Amino acid sequence: MDFKLNYEIVLTFLVPSSISRTIASLLLFTAVFCLRRIWKAQESQSPRGTHLYSPPKSRFIPSAAKPIAKDSGFQELEFYKSLFxxxxxxxxxxxxxxxxxQGILFLLSExxxxxxxxxxxxxxxxxxxFxxxxxxxFLQNHQKSVTDKYAKYIAERHAGGPRQLVRDRQDAESWLRKIAPLKLVDGAWLGHLNKITIxxxxxxxxxxTWQVFTEELGDGNLLQHHVHIFENLLRVFEPELxxxxxxxxxxxxxNFNSIKYWRAATAQLMISAFSEDFFPxxxxxxxxxxxxxxxxxxxxKELPEVGLDPYYFILHISIDNSHSGHAAMSMxxxxxYVQKVLEMEGEKAAHTAWRRIQAGYILSEWLGSEGIHTADIRHKLDSLPCDQLESSPCxxxxxxxxxxxxAKAQAAQGIHTACKAKIGGRSLDDWLSLTSLQDENWQPNFLQALAASKPWVxxxxxxxxxxxxxxxWGGKMFGAFTREEVSTLQQWIDSLEPRRNLFYFDFVGLSKEINCRDCSRLNILSRTAPGLLKSTGLTDEITPLLHHPQLSSTWPKLSASDLxxxxxxxxxxxQCSLLESFxxxxxxxxxxxxxxxxxxxxxxxxxxxxxxxITGIDESHTGNDNGIVGMGLEMIKRASLPIPTDLSMLLDRWPSDFAEEMLRLSSKPLQNFGVLLGIFAALLEIQGIIAEAPSAGLLSxxxxxxxxxxxxxxxxxxxxxKQYVSTDERLLVDYSRGYAMAKTETAKWVKVNVQK
Structure with a gap:
């Protein structure tokens, strides 16, 4: 039914017979014309994407381009939030x-x-x-640049200039929401650094370096905990945070909707997750x-002017100072580190270490800059070099x-007959022959030819x-491929970068496989006998094991021959692994x-x-490993035993299924917290026994x-x-099991009865 017939129907039903059909036609056309003008005017004033349909301006340039870009930004935001x-x-x-x-390698390269x-x-x-x-x-020049800008800012404010960071209270709240993802993981880039396996x-x-992290966490004082302080600031206007x-x-x-800060926060979590590989x-x-x-x-300066507590920011100005604070400690x-690498591995390795340090510095600086465009990161990840990653997406x-x-060739048979395009000297019909595509040798030839056929690829x-x-949309094959198939096609094309090599590896001067070195922890876990926890035969009955271990003269005196x-x-x-990941x-x-x-x-x-x-740089100047690991190394040295380079070598020399089981359990600290705490309690008792036995000669x-x-x-x-554990019956059971397991093990290497 064409428009004319529709129009006649409208006149028949809506126009009285007493009115001239000509006049009625004129009135109807005038009304339609006016309505269309009003509709177009509203469309031009409305935000793009609010209409159900907007006709394309050109057959080849879809008007949906900008909404698609917005959707891409939304997907990137959701991608980072999910990783977060x-x-x-x-x-x-x-x-x-x-x-x-893959993500951290990509961001480093970008x-x-x-x-x-x-x-x-x-x-x-x-x-x-270096x-x-x-x-x-260099670092002093950076600080001077910042303080010079701040002096100029203060001068402008004293001259009556407006606030430059936030305009008013509402704007301040909006800004705090914007930066929230980053501040809520303050220190996260160091979260996995303390590993017994390094x-x-x-x-x-x-x-x-980890001292910086503990000070971010208030050294265990909740009132000084940086995330806690920022949470309290947000709760002023977001009480249900x-x-x-x-x-x-x-x-x-x-309304935490800034891609920049979600990206920066997630990058911290990503690089921290591989602390042994990305230490420099x-x-x-x-x-x-x-x-x-x-x-x-x-x-x-500006937050108190709009009625908000500025202490979180004041704290970071003071604690990060370049004399005794985090800036000085970080340098x-x-x-x-560079000096240690130079001593151990020589100048070439030290230079590589310095380049990798530069890479980390640039990443932090870049993440804080404006105008980063990585909306295609989701596609880029699957296209990273296969030989540089743990997985092989290529x-x-x-x-x-x-x-x-x-799959498409079946439906496309004969359709491309008239197509003059050539891929590697062959027609599309030749390439897409069903018989040819079944040939395993034909497939890589087709992909190779397609990859080299500009402007198609x-x-x-x-x-x-x-x-x-x-x-x-607007292309000749629109609808022939689903969105998922087009996405896969994009990923494949993006994976075809020359040399399939990440810029990061070129910059730091590493071969492709060095940065993917085997992690000591993974090596250890791969040897762990699974199910050791269940094989102990322990029941879930809660036993009175929540006593507080303390030094006691009733413990037997030990000598070196007793251990x-x-x-x-x-x-x-x-034992140092038990709670390190929590x-x-x-x-x-x-x-x-x-x-x-x-x-x-x-x-x-x-x-x-x-x-x-806080002790700040004063404590870091000690330089000695005077903790549990340092004392363990001292025991080895005083016993004239060969010093291992790391835990993996130690366990190769002195195998222990239970030690490996401890490492396995500690890799899931949330699920195994009760068990880990029970094991720790039992091993802590042995620390107490040794501490009271100087005659054993194990330590100075x-x-x-x-x-x-x-x-x-x-x-x-x-x-x-344990006060927290005592409020949860499941944790109590787990604690009891872990404690009993460890007591069974310690009985093997203490040759006298150490039970009370």
């Missing part, structure tokens, strides 16, 4: 690990690629070789992130592309490739129990007793005194944790 949650609960979401690894294009002497990249004095001067030679550097470790923190109602990059990231920033100083860690992509074309540039454009060191040492070192998400420690675990770990590492005033007199202090501190913090 899963990386803080990684033991429940192990599938996120390979994605996170940051380095952009910065190496700049002709600027202000970038750390300009320091081709020099302590040059680095110190080489023993690097532990002094690790300890000094959920924990940053829960999925509720992702809810749109909170984390040191560089730490050095930049702990420097003085202009917006921090502006916030400290010292970098210097110590071969999978090739297979999926072949499957798609084979521009390797690494799916948006520029005509093949993708033709599959989208079996080959059985003791694996457990002595592995604190990797800062938001999980912003409670009383989490703070107790932080203090317990500080005691294990030999940090000084917590005080209302000074170390015995120190061990007694560390033992008492750990007992105190353990008691705080």
């Amino acid at each position: 949650f899963k990386l803080q609960n990684v033991e429940y979401h192990p599938e996120v690990s390979p994605i996170a690894r 940051a380095l690629r952009e910065y190496t294009k700049r002709e600027s002497h202000s970038s750390i990249i300009s320091m081709v070789t 020099n302590k004095e040059d680095l110190s001067q 080489p023993f030679a690097l532990r002094p550097v690790m300890k000094k 959920p924990s940053p470790t829960t999925e509720e923190i992702l809810h749109p109602r909170l 990059e984390i040191l560089g990231f730490n050095m930049h992130f702990e420097m003085l920033q202009l917006d921090t100083m502006q916030a400290a 010292e860690c970098v210097v110590d 071969n999978q992509l090739d297979t999926r592309i072949c499957e798609i074309f084979r 521009y390797p690494g540039e799916s948006k520029k490739s005509r093949l993708v454009k033709e599959c989208c 079996d060191l080959p059985l003791l040492l694996p457990l002595w070192f592995s 604190v990797y998400a800062p938001g999980r420690t912003s409670g009383l129990m989490g703070c107790a675990v932080v203090r317990l770990l500080r005691a294990q590492l030999g940090f000084e007793i917590e005080h209302t005033v 007199p000074e170390s015995y005194v120190l061990l007694q202090v560390l033992f008492r501190r750990q007992c105190h913090y353990l008691q705080e944790c």
